[in-house]
Amino acid sequence: MTYLRLYATLGRQAISTNFQYRLNNFMFLVGMIAEPVVYLVVWSSIAERQGGALDGYTPGMFAAYYIVWTLVRAMNITFTPFGWEERIRDGTLSGHLLRPIHPVHYDIGWFSGWKVVTIVMWLPIAVALALVFEPTLDPTWQQCVTFFVAIWGAFLLRTMLLWVLGLITFWTTRVTAMFEAYFAAELLLSGRLVPLDLMPGWARETARWLPFESSFGFPITALVGPISGRGLAEGLARQFAWIAVSALFLAWAWRHAVKRYSAVNG
Amino acid sequence: MRALRVALLHLRVSVMNELQYRANFFIQLIQSLISVATGLIVLALIFDRTPDLNGWTRPQLLVVLGIYSIVGGFFGFGLEPAVVRIMGDVREGTFDYVLTKPVDSQVLASVRAFRVWRLTDVVVGIAVATWGLVALPNPPSLTELAGGVVMLMAGFVALYCLGLIIVTGAFWYTNMDMVQDLFTGMYRAGQYPTGVYPRWLRLVLTFLVPIGLAVTTPSQSLTGQLTWQRLVALLGFVTALVVVTRLIWKLGTKRYSGASA
Numbered sequence: 422m423t424y425l426r427l428y429a430t431l432g433r434q435a436i437s438t439n440f441q442y443r444l445n446n447f448m449f450l451v452g453m454i455a456e457p458v459v460y461l462v463v464w465s466s467i468a469e470r471q472g473g474a475l476d477g478y479t480p481g482m483f484a485a486y487y488i489v490w491t492l493v494r495a496m497n498i499t500f501t502p503f504g505w506e507e508r509i510r511d512g513t514l515s516g517h518l519l520r521p522i523h524p525v526h527y528d529i530g531w532f533s534g535w536k537v538v539t540i541v542m543w544l545p546i547a548v549a550l551a552l553v554f555e556p557t558l559d560p561t562w563q564q565c566v567t568f569f570v571a572i573w574g575a576f577l578l579r580t581m582l583l584w585v586l587g588l589i590t591f592w593t594t595r596v597t598a599m600f601e602a603y604f605a606a607e608l609l610l611s612g613r614l615v616p617l618d619l620m621p622g623w624a625r626e627t628a629r630w631l632p633f634e635s636s637f638g639f640p641i642t643a644l645v646g647p648i649s650g651r652g653l654a655e656g657l658a659r660q661f662a663w664i665a666v667s668a669l670f671l672a673w674a675w676r677h678a679v680k681r682y683s684a685v686n687g
Numbered sequence: 688m689r690a691l692r693v694a695l696l697h698l699r700v701s702v703m704n705e706l707q708y709r710a711n712f713f714i715q716l717i718q719s720l721i722s723v724a725t726g727l728i729v730l731a732l733i734f735d736r737t738p739d740l741n742g743w744t745r746p747q748l749l750v751v752l753g754i755y756s757i758v759g760g761f762f763g764f765g766l767e768p769a770v771v772r773i774m775g776d777v778r779e780g781t782f783d784y785v786l787t788k789p790v791d792s793q794v795l796a797s798v799r800a801f802r803v804w805r806l807t808d809v810v811v812g813i814a815v816a817t818w819g820l821v822a823l824p825n826p827p828s829l830t831e832l833a834g835g836v837v838m839l840m841a842g843f844v845a846l847y848c849l850g851l852i853i854v855t856g857a858f859w860y861t862n863m864d865m866v867q868d869l870f871t872g873m874y875r876a877g878q879y880p881t882g883v884y885p886r887w888l889r890l891v892l893t894f895l896v897p898i899g900l901a902v903t904t905p906s907q908s909l910t911g912q913l914t915w916q917r918l919v920a921l922l923g924f925v926t927a928l929v930v931v932t933r934l935i936w937k938l939g940t941k942r943y944s945g946a947s948a
Contacts, residue, residue: 452872459876462884467737475736595710598717605725614729621735 427522428530435534446542453494454546457487461554464615476619477647481557485645486616488550489558489568493640494613495539496572499580500528502587502600509590514682525584525671529577536576560644567653571640574660579636581667591678606631612638632667635660693790694798701801715804719756719811726752726878727815741883746822748880751906753816755878758842758901760808762874766847768800770854777857782943793936797851820909827909834908834918841925842901848925848932849897855939870896877902894924 439446465480473479478486508514517524560568586603590596608614610624611633617625628634639656642648648656705711730752734745743751773796776782785796820826827835853870873896881889881899892899904921907913 452870455872455874455876458888459879462888463733463740463879466741466883467733470737595714598714598721601718601721605721608725609728615732619736620732 431530432534435531439538457490461487484554485556485558489641496576505587505590568644575636575640578664588678591681607633632663635663690794697798705803716807719807746819747910749819753812755902756812757809763805766850770850772800773854774857835905838905845897845925848928858939858942
């Protein structure tokens with residue numbers, strides 16, 4: 422109950438803060454659409470060259486994939502691992518440690534409130550993109566429900582993964598190259614760059630053993646397809662399993678990390 | 688001349704400052720290699736499926752990728768640090784120190800910060816572009832090379848203007864953090880030649896957010912696809928942009944009221 426109240430309060434706070442910076446949030450989303458539009462244009466033009474479809478993906482399906490991509494990406498944004506350096510350096514963390522609740526909950530609560538604002542701001546952008554790129558999208562209600570659950574699952578999963586990654590900062594401050602390598606792997610193996618179905622077999626096989634797809638490609642495919650009812654259930658189960666694993670890992674890593682912390686100006 | 692001396696002095700101080708942190712060089716180099724490797728993997732994925740992307744062959748796209756990295760390196764070296772600094776100064780009121788000095792404020796604001804290690808992107812980019820050029824069936828002539836260098840510089844000037852115009856917005860609207868995200872987001876689109884994009888996006892990327900201009904046109908020149916007329920027209924456009932930027936800067940600095948004073 423305490424957690425729910427905490428989430429609700431932080432969420433409300435984030436919602437009202439971010440609605441004040443509407444223009445900022447809007448700009449942020451507009452800046453983000455450049456990336457999927459690039460992928461969309463590149464892959465649709467290849468599909469057209471291949472005679473209208475690439476491994477079953479038509480330009481319309483690519484359009485649907487990358488438009489849904491923008492929402493999943495927006496849901497995906499969470500506390501950056503680069504932020505830990507500042508939290509540690511300026512002593513913000515000391516304040517967090519005094520509170521009776523694990524600090525990850527503050528991030529989850531605050532960012533999930535921001536997501537509500539993001540979704541509202543995203544709607545007009547999605548309409549504009551749909552008018553320009555004409556997506557083929559025809560989901561069943563099972564797909565819609567799975568999608569709705571999966572985008573929040575993706576948010577939770579990525580928040581925890583990046584949190585664990587950020588904890589490395591407690592051991593070394595030279596983290597940038599490590600983080601960049603992580604993000605590069607995520608880009609290639611999550612479905613962010615291109616639907617994983619189109620990757621070479623070995624890359625798909627590697628991706629199956631990593632959590633990236635659950636936090637990006639799966640929610641998109643859940644809505645856009647092609648996916649069977651069984652695929653939906655399996656994907657959700659896999660996502661929940663990854664959430665559980667990363668939560669355990671986070672709890673363990675945090676206990677060790679925080680021991681290394683010495684407040685700078687607490 | 689005096690402006691040039693001030694710029695060089697600032698550059699020297701920045702270089703000396705950063706040379707103290709030599710390990711950062713290797714970290715930055717690793718980052719440059721990661722980002723180019725990612726780009727190469729993407730190209731491999733694309734050309735696994737198609738012999739050419741809207742007429743651009745693999746070696747040609749290697750040139751584009753190389754130039755993209757070069758432009759990005761210069762951007763991170765000279766422009767981004769200056770822009771970030773101006774935004775912070777305007778918000779905190781410390782921009783007073785720029786305005787009260789007896790040097791042109793635009794010059795001073797543009798040269799105060801450099802991040803030397805970002806030049807690793809330039810080195811890696813030159814390597815990739817050379818690889819692409821060597822693999823081309825017809826290597827570029829001297830004129831085409833010169834055209835590439837000229838367009839690279841012009842493109843950089845255009846990006847500088849855009850960066851400065853955007854940051855001038857800080858004089859009216861102080862919270863500009865997200866605009867930076869907008870810019871980095873748009874920047875990614877430069878990774879592919881503008882010819883790949885639909886017409887409206889091509890125009891946006893050439894004139895409104897001249898990233899396409901900075902990356903695609905030098906590549907076009909190097910791969911023998913740039914005509915004289917187009918080169919001259921684009922240079923004219925860049926010159927006009929410089930003038931407009933100057934005017935906007937003047938207007939913006941007039942708006943500024945020192946918050947600290």
